Amino acid sequence: MEKNSLNILIGGEAGQGLVTLSQILTRAIVRAGYHIIVTQSYQSRIRGGHNSYTLRLCPDEIMAPREGLDIVVALNKETVELHSPELKPHGIVVLDEALDIKNADHITVPFNSLTSDKFWNASAVGVVSGILGLDESVVVRTASDFFAKHAPDSTEENIKSLVAGRNWMKGRATGFQKLKQPEPGNGRLMINGNEAIALGALSAGMKAMCFYPMTPATSIAITICEHAEKMGVIAEQAEDEISAINMAIGASFCGSPSLVPTSGGGFSLMAEGLSLAGMTETPVVIALAQRPGPSTGLPTRTEQGDLEFALHAGHGEFPRAVFAPGSVDECFRLTRKAFEIADKFRIPTIIMTDQFLADCYCASDPFTMDELDPINACDPEVSPDEPFLTYRITATGVSPRLFPGLSHECVVAHSAHELVIADSDEHTEKGHLTEDLSVRVRMVDKRNRKNDGLKRHIVDPTFCGNSDPDLLLVCWGSTRGAVHEACDELREMGLRAAYVHLSQVWPIDEDSVAGILRAAKEIVSVESNSTAQFARLLRRETGYRIERNVLRYDGLPMTPEFIIEKIGLGSRNV
Amino acid sequence: MYELGDYGDYITAWCPGCGNHNILKAVKDALFKLQLPPHRALFVSGIGQAAKAPHYINANVFNGLHGRSLPVATGARISNPELTVIVESGDGCHYGEGGNHFLAAIRRNVDITIIVHDNQVYGLTKGQASPTSSEGFITKTQPQGTHNARFNPVQVAVAMKAGFVARGFSGRVEHLSGLIQQGIKHRGLALIDVLQPCVSFNKVNTYGWYNQRCYILSEGYDPTDRNQAMLVSEEWGDRIPLGVIYKNDRPAFEDHFPVMKLGPAAMRPARLDTLKEIMESFS
Structure with a gap:
């Protein structure tokens, strides 16, 4: 079952103030402690066209966008026409009275009487935040921060408009079921x-x-x-x-x-x-x-x-x-x-x-900023007393490193031994171009030896679910969230499902990946492309042929619904 | 104190009589006269016969891709504003394959010195027309003679108000060395287009051809007068002017970045405290 979450779509033409409305609302929602996943769909133009911003919010952690809408905030008629069909039962449309669309189920807001034309989007923040039941002080503080940065001269009018929208919404029955209050977010980042x-x-x-x-x-x-x-x-x-x-x-x-x-x-x-x-x-x-x-x-x-x-x-x-x-x-x-x-x-x-x-x-959650080993620090292994060899042959394939003009101690170079020579031609250890074919072979081998070291630093795949699953979903990159939630649902349907996600796609540890594939009864590759490129990579590297794919290439993000439907279990009684 | 020999003495892969030999001599002479420590200089080149030149000089070297020396040189200056960066490549590299970078580098006014070995022909690939070949120049790939108008790099650079624009000739080593020294000392981009015979593939623009035509601009010539520089840079054919044709004191690219005053990037720690504040602005 899908978690208790809401999908809000804000749609309109580019240039209508969609960004302001979306940014303030989203930040207020994050500050209130909700988890979010935002998908943005826009056209390649600065003005006009149909753009939409879809915000999924949930008191618990979520990982993927979902289909179906609970609230549509329409900045133009096109949004109402395009997205009303996606509304779930009890879903609502919020729109401006001036759009002149008569529908008793819609929340038609008289923005012209609440505020002047310029500040209507602040009013809309007030209205929508009221529907969601967001703490008013959090919303006002978020909007104040936003306008102080982006429009300091009109902060006061904007906040007034926001409160006007909020007040208008107060006491109006929407029949809309609000989400439960989340735990406090404690400085989460949007x-x-x-x-x-x-x-x-x-x-x-x-x-x-x-x-x-x-x-x-x-x-x-x-x-x-x-x-x-x-x-x-x-x-x-x-x-x-x-x-x-x-x-x-x-x-x-x-x-x-x-x-x-x-x-x-x-x-x-x-x-x-x-x-x-x-x-x-x-x-x-x-x-x-x-x-x-x-x-x-x-x-x-x-x-x-x-x-x-x-x-x-x-x-x-x-x-x-x-x-x-x-x-x-x-x-x-x-x-x-x-x-x-x-x-x-x-x-x-x-x-x-x-x-x-x-x-x-x-x-x-805020990222940990503990210091890495200093990157690009000058290399103490370089000796100042002998000529520097940019491509010195080593067991690991990695040569000591020096920067032009600097010494190994990271101070300004003082010796003519400290010269760094680099060449796009095949080169000697010193770095000068060469056509000595035995040097060529040694240099190729040197560069290739780095692959051994790289393999010792591979990011482990994420495996989630039953360890010897009947159905294993395989994915890479951005589709992980959708696959994770789809997998949860498949398990709730009674299926022994699992997924494996690779966040490093090269090099891969072919033995450990093959082990994961081997343990599954059936494997489905989930990818946002039309030719299952990742499945082909896995076949090349592990010898496993993945027979089934869920492929999406209509330009939209992968969703759990899309995966379940394509797998063909959406209607099957498991 | 550095001796001339400290700047290297290598056997080259160039044809006997090639203009590159004298350009190399002028470059080393300029380094010696400026007493530039070899380890404080970086030579960046592309691909072509001229682009091999840095391999014959004792200095730091990055011999990269055809046409791409200027972006690499720009990156080098971004990292270490204390390095003297000299770019050396041919006319095909700078004005053909790397044409967009040539225009962009002039606009940026990065503090580098560009020495273009301009022999009006592709030497490494054995004799095709280059951007600076004269109209009608006959080659195996342009058997009817090239139909393209000759690219005039000096005039383009003057038109774009490049910081320092000069033309030298490989037959006049001492004069060329002087231009290179001035170019290195100039704060901002310095272009030195060096006319150079190709004894194997250019039978038109020979030593004799250049010697008959090249003249050195008089001492009274004012290179800060741009209108005059436009006229002088137009001059080609019977008489070809050599010398500093145009210069100005536009601020260099590097002067716009306060951080560059703090020395080489590798010597500066990452500002993680500042980054933490930036991260908090996302909450």
Whole structure:
């Protein structure tokens, strides 16, 4: 059974004030102690079009968006027409009297008499918060904070409008069943996947972020740009994605842990740079927020269509690690891990999300900021008395590291022995280009040896459910929440179900994954793409052929309902 | 005190008579005259015959991808504003494959010195037309002669108000060394386009061709006069001007970032206390 949660959809045209209304309401809900999952659906335009913001709230922890609506807040007629069919029994529509839609079941608010045109969305916050029964003081405080930051000159009018909306709603019977009061939230953050990646990168000691704007990755860059100066970080908008990754590689080569946020099209342009990072053994972290392709595809929707591309992008053979967080919290933690691994092994690492997770707000406990081992610290193993070898052959494949212009003690270099030579050509240990084919073989082997070390640092898969299940759902990345809740429901239906989620998709520990697959009677791969790329990866690595897939590629996020329906158990009497 | 020999003495892979030899000589001479410690300099290059030059100099080196030296150099400056960053590559690398980066670097005005080995032909791939080839230049891949208009990097840089724009010739080593020294000392981006014969694949723009045409701008020439610089940078054909053609004192890219005054990024700890405050703003 679904938990006792509510789905609110706020819909309208871009430019109508949807963001203000959604942000204040969501933050107030989080501050009140509810858990949330937000899905945003918008069109690739600045004004007009139909945009919607769907907020699921629950007094208990939730992990996935749900279908069906309890409250529709309609900023225009189109929202009423499009979303009324999704209303559950007893669901309600809140709309402006001026929209002139006559329906006795709707809550028709006379915004014009409550406030002036400019502040109607503050009034709407009052109305909806009243329906939900949110503590008025929490709502007013949240709105005051918001307006103090975004519209300090009109805070007073906005708050007055909010209270007017709230008062109008008081005493009106809606027949609406309110949620139970949650436990207090204790400083939970209202944060989405992209913001968590930005904070994760900053906490890992990132010093340079180079980007070219591309939906849905842009808000990673925006978040970092907002805080760059006070964090002592350089955030630079490059002229194109090719520049962005090369700039990040140059910055990393000289001592800045570097991040490059992008989406599929931009990542395509970065492929040669990725290969350069592999060859020059320069750490770089790429945050790849996927959207449906090929080509421009659906710029503002979601998909997990770039897995095989991320695994193979870049010519030639070189080690890499690819992470795929399954939650906002993992976005933070795995971004740190991506920096750590990139630095430890001097390789490119990729952190893959998608539009759903990138834009998905949730209520997260504050992240732990305990200090990592200092990243990019100068390497005490380097001797100042002998010429430095950038690519010294070692048992692990990882060579001691020096930054140009600095000594091993991280002070300004003082000896001509401390020269760092890096080359995109095959190179000698010193770093100079070579066509000595025996050196070539030694260098390939050296780089490949990093794979052994990488395998010792793999993030364990998450396994949840019966240990020898009749049905095992397999998933990666952002679909974890939907699979988790679907699995719960399947078990409530009496099925021995479990799921396994991989938040690191390369390298994978093929033996342990094969063991998990072997124990299941039937396996279904759940992915937001049309060709079951992850199932193919698992077959290649473990030899297991997964026969059944639940695939979603209509641009919308995976939901528990979608999974249950496709599995075909929705109506089966188990 | 550094000797000239401290900047390296390597056997090169270049053809005998190639203009690259003299450019290399001028670069080392400039480093020596400036007494720049080899370990405080970073040479960044792309791909091409010219891009091999940093391998023949004692300094830090990043020999990256074709056309992408400027973004790497920009990243290097972001990380370590105390490094002297010199970019060395050919006309194909800078004006062809890396054209967008060339325009962007000029706009940023990063404090780097770009030395372009401009031989008007692709040497490494054995003789195709480059962006600076003259119209009608015949090659195996342009058998009817290239139809594309010649790219004039010097005039483009002047038009974009680049911080420092100069042209040298590999046949005049001492003059070229002087330009490189000025370029390194200039705060902001310095472009030095160096005319250079390719003895194997360019039978048009030879030593004789350049020697007949190149002249050094007179001492009275004022490189801060942009209108005049536009006219001088237009000059090509019978007479080709050499020298500092244009300069200004636009602030360098680095001057806009307070954190860069604090030294190399690797020496600065992450500001976790500030980050905790930022995180709290999400609650």
